[in-house]
Amino acid sequence: MVTEQHFVPQPYTGSAQNGSFSWSAPSNIALVKYWGKKANQIPANPSISFTLSDCKTITTLGFSQKESNGAFSFNLLFEGQPKESFRPKIEKFFERVAVYLPFLKDYHFTIDTRNTFPHSSGIASSASGMAAMAVNLMSLERLLNPDMTDDYFYQKASFLARLGSGSACRSVKGSTVIWGTHEGTPGSTDLFGIPFTDVHEVFTTYQDTILLVDKGEKQVSSTLGHDLMHGHPYAERRFAQAHENLTAIKQSLATGDLDSFIKITESEALTLHAMMMTSQPYFILMKPNTLEIINKIWQYRAETAVPVCFTLDAGANVHILYPENVADKVLQFIKKELVGYCQNNQYICDKIGVGASSI
Known part of the structure; x- marks a missing residue:
């Protein structure tokens, strides 16, 4: 059984000074709804969702190594404009995932993000936004850990996205995704979403x-x-x-x-x-x-x-x-x-x- 410890990395063997990645991540629409959660973004019940295609967040993550690593450092742009109101959510997300991404305080980040749909309109912008953030951060970790497998990349990205917004874990990979431990679904877990592929x-x-x-x-x-x-x-x-x-x-x-x-x-x-x-x-x-x-x-x-x-x-x-x-x-x-x-x-x-x- 996969536990949180699985996502705490071993010492890194690679290095990265600066660069950028861009990813899009879609929203999703739950069919069986998740409503209610426990500590650490654990769902009170399992859910299943359809991943969407066009309603998505597009995020570019720029990174440059800092001389000192005392605190999180990032600039945040939403649709090309500074968006200070988003800063507390990113700060909280970084705090939650720091143990799993120990490099976070080593870099200054520029986060440039936009949605293809109206923000805060009942379309899950937090899901697509946090999923896009998670895969970008995993792209940087992959430079630091060049032996990372694709399976681990997407599994950990879903795990990290969940810590930003629960339903975001269902927006990382797969067309139909189950999140939450369910007796009839082998491999299901509260920690990340898994693709459900037995679909007509x-x-x-x-x-x-x-x-x-x-x-x-x-x-x-x-x-x-x-x-x-x-x-x-x-x-x-x-x-x-x-x-x-x-x-x-x-x-x-x-x-x-x-x-x-x-x-x-x-x-x-x-x-x-x-x-x-x-x-x-x-x-x-x-x-x-x-x-x-x-x-x-x-x-x-x-x-x-x-x-x-x-x-x-x-x-x-x-x-x-x-x-x-x-x-x-x-x-x-x-x-x-x-x-x-x-x-x-x-x-x-x-x-x-x-x-x-x-x-």
């Missing part, structure tokens, strides 16, 4: 159109929402349900059973928001237009038998999931019936991706 071909080209109902900042952060699962009256049953639904959706994904996939996916989305509405304090992240869209999807599916469904993240936006072979019909439905419920008529067409990519 219908899901390998699945589409995700994201309806931007509300592009503003969420009233309640995901971090606070996770914390409210401590002492939640329905928490234990919810965690058990997640295990059960992960077992069931793996079967749906393997066999191409769209009916069961739809039932589990939509139920999980509504359960996530039910947990928010029944916590103390309670809160609602859905908007009226979120509910209008859900009802329109249900009506359209009942009338046409087109296997389209929705899921939600911790926000108001709606992810519409559907097979590639019905894309024309679904996009026509979206343009005719749903666009009016989006802020400024905006939506994003995305699809299943494969994870982080070096640029």
Whole structure:
């Protein structure tokens, strides 16, 4: 069994003075949701997600060796402009991972990052951002440890990304990714995400159109929402349900059973928001237009038998999931019936991706 100690490196045999790397890393959308966590970014229940393709963070990491190594040193640019408000999150991330990346205080870093989608809009920008950061740092560690294998590179990158943002570990590698210890999944662990590859071909080209109902900042952060699962009256049953639904959706994904996939996916989305509405304090992240869209999807599916469904993240936006072979019909439905419920008529067409990519 892999433990945290596995990611503490031996003395480095390589060296690097200065240079830069650029990576993109995508967001992901959970099918079975992770909501609630323990210390050190350990999930209270396992989850499974589709990795997206076009909604991603692109990060360039420049590094130059310092003469003294007393503290973390970095400049941070977001979309080309200094972004001091991001500094505390990067500082905290560096503090968490320093034992696993002992070179961090040896370099000054320039972090230049941008998203291909609106920040803080219910699309998981923290997931893509921390995944991109993790693979960049692993690229530097690979210079210091030239014997590093690809398997170790991606496993440790997922492990590090998790310490920045839990769901980020599902954005590093793989099209469908499981995170969290699950009895029916060999190799599953709370420490990093693992690709789930027993997937029917219908899901390998699945589409995700994201309806931007509300592009503003969420009233309640995901971090606070996770914390409210401590002492939640329905928490234990919810965690058990997640295990059960992960077992069931793996079967749906393997066999191409769209009916069961739809039932589990939509139920999980509504359960996530039910947990928010029944916590103390309670809160609602859905908007009226979120509910209008859900009802329109249900009506359209009942009338046409087109296997389209929705899921939600911790926000108001709606992810519409559907097979590639019905894309024309679904996009026509979206343009005719749903666009009016989006802020400024905006939506994003995305699809299943494969994870982080070096640029």
